Amino acid sequence: MSADGSGANLLEVRGLTKIFGTLKACDGVDLTIRKGEIHALLGENGAGKSTLVKMLFGSLEPHSGEIRWNGQAVKIGSPSVAKKLGIGMVFQHFSLFEALSAAENIALSLADQTPIATIAAKAQALSYSYGLPLDPYSLVGDLSVGERQRIEIIRCLLQNPDLIILDEPTSVLTPQEADRLFETLERLRAEGKSILYISHRLEEVKRLCDAATVMRHGKVVAHTDPRQETAASLARLMVGSEVHAVVRAPVEGIEKAEALLEIRHLSRRPATPFSMPLKDISLAVRAGEVIGIAGVAGNGQGEFFEAVSGEVLQDEADAIRIRGNSAGRLSITSRRMLGAAFVPEERLGHGAAPLMKLSENLFLSRYATDRKVFLGAGGLVKESAVDAATQRIVEEMDVRKSARDPEAAALSGGNLQKFIIGRELDRRPAVMLVNQPTWGVDAGAAAKIRQSLIELARNGSAVLVISQDLDELFEISDAIAVMHNGELSRPLSRAEATFEKIGLLMGGAEPGHVDHDAREPA
Numbered sequence: 355m356s357a358d359g360s361g362a363n364l365l366e367v368r369g370l371t372k373i374f375g376t377l378k379a380c381d382g383v384d385l386t387i388r389k390g391e392i393h394a395l396l397g398e399n400g401a402g403k404s405t406l407v408k409m410l411f412g413s414l415e416p417h418s419g420e421i422r423w424n425g426q427a428v429k430i431g432s433p434s435v436a437k438k439l440g441i442g443m444v445f446q447h448f449s450l451f452e453a454l455s456a457a458e459n460i461a462l463s464l465a466d467q468t469p470i471a472t473i474a475a476k477a478q479a480l481s482y483s484y485g486l487p488l489d490p491y492s493l494v495g496d497l498s499v500g501e502r503q504r505i506e507i508i509r510c511l512l513q514n515p516d517l518i519i520l521d522e523p524t525s526v527l528t529p530q531e532a533d534r535l536f537e538t539l540e541r542l543r544a545e546g547k548s549i550l551y552i553s554h555r556l557e558e559v560k561r562l563c564d565a566a567t568v569m570r571h572g573k574v575v576a577h578t579d580p581r582q583e584t585a586a587s588l589a590r591l592m593v594g595s596e597v598h599a600v601v602r603a604p605v606e607g608i609e610k611a612e613a614l615l616e617i618r619h620l621s622r623r624p625a626t627p628f629s630m631p632l633k634d635i636s637l638a639v640r641a642g643e644v645i646g647i648a649g650v651a652g653n654g655q656g657e658f659f660e661a662v663s664g665e666v667l668q669d670e671a672d673a674i675r676i677r678g679n680s681a682g683r684l685s686i687t688s689r690r691m692l693g694a695a696f697v698p699e700e701r702l703g704h705g706a707a708p709l710m711k712l713s714e715n716l717f718l719s720r721y722a723t724d725r726k727v728f729l730g731a732g733g734l735v736k737e738s739a740v741d742a743a744t745q746r747i748v749e750e751m752d753v754r755k756s757a758r759d760p761e762a763a764a765l766s767g768g769n770l771q772k773f774i775i776g777r778e779l780d781r782r783p784a785v786m787l788v789n790q791p792t793w794g795v796d797a798g799a800a801a802k803i804r805q806s807l808i809e810l811a812r813n814g815s816a817v818l819v820i821s822q823d824l825d826e827l828f829e830i831s832d833a834i835a836v837m838h839n840g841e842l843s844r845p846l847s848r849a850e851a852t853f854e855k856i857g858l859l860m861g862g863a864e865p866g867h868v869d870h871d872a873r874e875p876a
C-alpha cells in the first residue's frame with residue numbers, strides 16, 4: 355500500500371451467492387477491489403456479472419456470503435445504503451426523462467432539495483473538470499446517447515463515490531467518445547477512485563484495466579492481470595474454449611443478383627420533437643449480400659428501422675419494396691408474410707414480451723407467418739411444435755437459462771438477444787433487418803450471430819445490419835453505408851471502405867469527399 359492509501363483493499367467480497375429457483379447465478383464469488391484500480395468484470399452472457407453488481411449496489415439480496423468495505427463487514431440492503439457507503443453505479447440502460455433538462459434529471463435522483471441552479475453549476479464544473487463537457491440546461495431529448503451517458507456519469511460523480519460501477523459503458527459510444535471516457539476513467543483512478551468495469555470488449559479491457567475477475571456459470575474462474583493477456587486468451591478464460599473467428603467469403607457478381615429489399619426515396623417527417631427526419635434514402639440489398647449501416651446513435655437509425663419494418667407506415671407504397679412487392683403501406687405482419695424478418699434494438703418489450711415464456715414469445719411472433727406449423731385444426735395451438743421449435747432455437751444459439759422454458763425477463767441480456775436472433779434465423783427469412791445484432795453479447799456468441807448472418811446471406815437472403823460497432827460491420831458486411839443526420843450515404847464496397855472514410859462520414863463529412871468509388875444504388 356502507498357502513503358496515499360492507494361493499493362489498499364476497498365471492497366472484499368467472499369463467498370457471495372445468489373440463487374434463482376434452482377440456478378446459482380452467483381456461486382461463492384470472491385472479488386477484491388483495491389483503491390485506485392480499474393477492475394474488469396468479465397464473463398460470457400449469463401455468467402452472473404449483473405447479478406453480482408446488483409448485490410453490490412443493494413438491488414438484490416445475497417443468499418449467503420460477505421461483503422467488506424474498507425475492512426468492515428457491511429450489509430447493503432438498498433441502493434441508498436450503497437450510495438451512502440460510497441458506491442455509485444452507471445447503468446447500461448439510461449433512466450432519464452427526455453422532456454427534462456440534464457440538471458433537472460440530476461436533481462430528481464438527489465435526495466435533498468438543492469436548487470436547480472446550484473446543481474447545474476456543480477454539474478457543469480464537474481463535467482468540464484473531467485473532460486466530459488455538458489450543458490446542464492440542455493433537454494435530454496435533444497442529446498446523443500453519448501451525451502446522455504455523460505449525465506449518468508456526472509450524476510454518479512456528484513455523489514462523490516469511492517467505487518464506480520460501469521455496466522458496458524462503451525457499447526453505445528463512438529470510438530472518439532469511448533476514448534474520452536477512458537481519459538476520464540484514468541483520471542478518476544489517478545485520484546484514488548476505484549472502478550468496476552463490465553465489458554465484452556476485450557481490447558479495451560486490456561488497454562484500461564489493472565485487474566480482471568473472470569466469471570463462468572456463476573463461479574469465478576480466474577483473477578488475472580489483463581495487460582498480461584491477449585484478447586484471445588481472455589476470451590478463452592471466459593468461454594472455456596477457443597472462440598472461432600468469423601469467416602466471410604467474398605461475393606461474386608452481386609450486381610446481377612435480385613434486389614430483395616429496395617428502399618426508394620424514403621423520407622419521413624420527425625414524429626416527435628426528439629426524432630430525426632429521414633431524408634430521401636435509397637438503397638438496394640441483393641440476394642447473397644450483407645450491407646452494414648454505420649452511424650453514431652441517434653442519426654435516424656431508429657426511425658429508419660421503424661419505416662422499413664412497418665412499425666410506421668409510409669405514404670408511398672413504393673418507398674419500401676420487399677421481393678418486388680410494394681410494402682410501404684403494409685403492416686409488420688404483412689411484411690413478414692412476404693419473407694422479411696426484423697430484429698429491433700430494444701430486446702425487452704420490443705423484441706420480446708418480458709413476462710411471457712420463450713415458447714409463448716416464439717408463437718406470438720411467428721403464428722401468422724408459420725400458421726401451418728404452429729396451428730392445427732380449428733385454430734388450436736400445436737404446443738408440441740412450438741416447444742420443439744423453441745428448444746431447437748435454444749440449442750442452435752446456445753441460449754443459457756435457468757429453466758426449460760423461462761419468461762423472457764429471466765434471461766440475461768445477451769442470452770435473450772441470442773434467442774430473438776435465433777427465432778428469426780430459424781424462419782430462413784429472404785430479407786433480414788437487424789438493429790445492433792450483438793449489443794451486450796459476449797465474444798463467443800457474437801461470433802456465432804455474425805457467422806449466422808453471413809451464412810443466411812450466402813444462402814440467398816438479403817441482410818441489412820444497423821450497428822454502432824465498426825469492427826462488427828467490417829467483419830460481416832460486403833458494403834457499408836453511413837447514416838448521418840437522417841441521410842444515408844451510398845454503400846462503400848469493401849474494397850473501398852476504410853475505417854477512416856466511414857469515420858469521416860459518421861462525423862458528417864460530405865459524401866462527395868470520400869465515396870467517389872462507391873457503388874451506385876439500384
Ligand SMILES: Nc1ncnc2c1ncn2[C@@H]1O[C@H](COP(=O)(O)OP(=O)(O)OP(=O)(O)O)[C@@H](O)[C@H]1O
Binds near residue numbers: 405
Ligand atoms: N430475476 C431472475 N430470475 C431468474 N433467473 C435470473 C434472474 N436474473 C438473472 N437470472 C439468471 O441468472 C443468470 C445470470 O444472469 P446475469 O444477468 O447476472 O448474467 P450476466 O453475466 O450479467 O450476463 P449478460 O452479459 O448477458 O448481461 C442467467 O442464467 C439468468 O438467466
